[in-house]
Amino acid sequence: MKRISRGFDVALAHAHLRRRDRALAKWMGKVDTIAAHARWRQRFDVTDALARSILYQQLSGKAAATIVARVEVATASRVLHADSLARVDDAGLRACGVSGNKVLALRDLAARSERGEIPDVRAMATMDDAAIIAALGAVRGIGAWTVQMMLMFRLGRPDVLPVDDLGIRKGAQIVDGLDAMPTPKQLASRGEVWGPYRTLAGLYLWRIADATKVTTVVTKEKKTVPARTPRATNGAAKPVRRSQD
DSSP: OOOOOSSOOHHHHHHHHHHHOHHHHHHHTTSOOOOOOGGGGSOOOHHHHHHHHHHHTTSOHHHHHHHHHHHHHHHTOSSOSHHHHTTSOHHHHHHTTOOHHHHHHHHHHHHHHHTTOSOOHHHHTTSOHHHHHHHHHTSTTOOHHHHHHHHHHTSOOSSOOOTTOHHHHHHHHHHHTOSSOOOHHHHHHHGGGGTTOHHHHHHHHHHHHHHEEEEEEEOTTSOEEEEEEEOOOOSOOOOOSOOOO
């Protein structure tokens, strides 16, 4: 298979989305423009990235960062891989604040890494998105959503749309003026028009959902009317709501 480079032509993707979807194009003009992600070119350790994803699951960013820092101290390493995780036993991880289920997930990840079942960045350059999701999704505690985030934010794959993500579904609801969020199946069908740049569409849907808040307007009759008011956002688009892996 031909090697797949990291990242894609964002200008070309913008032009494609604006040409193919007027409703989305209108909203793209209301929020900050999304540029190429800096991390598309940065080196990273896949096992370390997955270990951190496990530790961050179902926790606030601050709480998770505290636990990760403790694990780094316990393992005497800033990179969480099979060798470093082996330096601390299960009780030591639990003392860091890691739950029992996450300890099992970390052990499964480390074992698979030792057996060569976790492809590195170089190997993933020869794999399509589905193959990467299948390989990494086999790890305990790692679901499709987590792998899709790696595809979008670390590998820069151009055509990834996490249809189960609540933030993306909310953004699609706003763009199309729907009464309810589209189902994952409906969003998958809706998103076909965005291919082969569904990643950028998803990034904009997150940004649109984040930049749009529902306010309550009190009328003279004391009735309430929901109104959507866009607000400015700064920084790179990022997932603010997620599905359960």
